[in-house]
Amino acid sequence: MLGRFLAAVTLGALIAVPGSHARANGDSVIEYRQHLMRAIGGHMAAVAAVVKGRLPLTEHIAEHAELIEKAAELVPAAFEEQVSDGLTDAQPEIWSKMDEFVELNAEMAQASAALANAAEEGDMRDIAMAMQSLGKSCGSCHQPFRKPKEESYKQPR
Template sequence: MTRPSDRSVLRRPIRRALPLALAIAMGLAGAAAVQADHHEGAVALKAAEQIAYRQSVMSIIGTHMGAIGDLMKHGLAVPGAIETHAKLMAESAALIAPAFRPRVTEGATDAKPEIWTDWTKFQTEIAEYEEAANALASAAASGDPAKIGPAMKALGGSCGGCHKPFRKPKEESYKNK
């Protein structure tokens, strides 16, 4: 009885595995090519989603601001409401920079490129907004209307301090196109 050499025993599994390894490698290369083809579409989708998220963050802030305005304008007596809305606005400040950090300037957005070219100023404006929202919350907690009105005006000014340099004017808005 002849015994196969140790070399031929080792070669047989390699010969069988080689076609399988080549097939796997070709499959992976094909998957990478398909992924590369879809990458551009995925980037566009992510950009649209990023814009939608940051618009949601800003919409939440605007909703709280509008609610405070309604409470004050109509003299609505809802104990603690102004303070709560102001606190939520201040807490929302922590969401602004992360929402805008990815530079997405193309698409349905009114964000100006200056946000990213002058990021330090943008962050300063966010900090001023947060400070003004906290000041309004403190004024509302005091229950003194003489403090609430000026604090609300200061908060509105801090919003404008960011909108003027960093948001397209209404006539240039994507909503008007």
């Protein structure tokens, strides 16, 4: 009797482990994506602070723009696994329109490269215009592929 009980407990544990591992992996995927997007957002915020004249660190703009471009290179792989349930703002449409998602991400990378080039030239008007273009490229992906604020897992924002 004890042998059957131990066998049942062992079998139950073996069955439960893969399921719990899969959920942890999904949570890890979401967490990774969130860190990646926060990194991009952090660099955007830093550039915005400089461009808006709050900080005299214009020589940092090109570096931030290059880091955004590098992070953009990581985005498609971060969304290869379809995980849209849980604490995420990712819309399921990402995976049904992956080509569009990847294209919009490439446009963000190009816009960040343009910002880096403008920053190296040093004209604040060109930098501000490039920053605005980069912001629009981010928004063009957020609109179709990120949950609206009222549906966000982080409610209220």
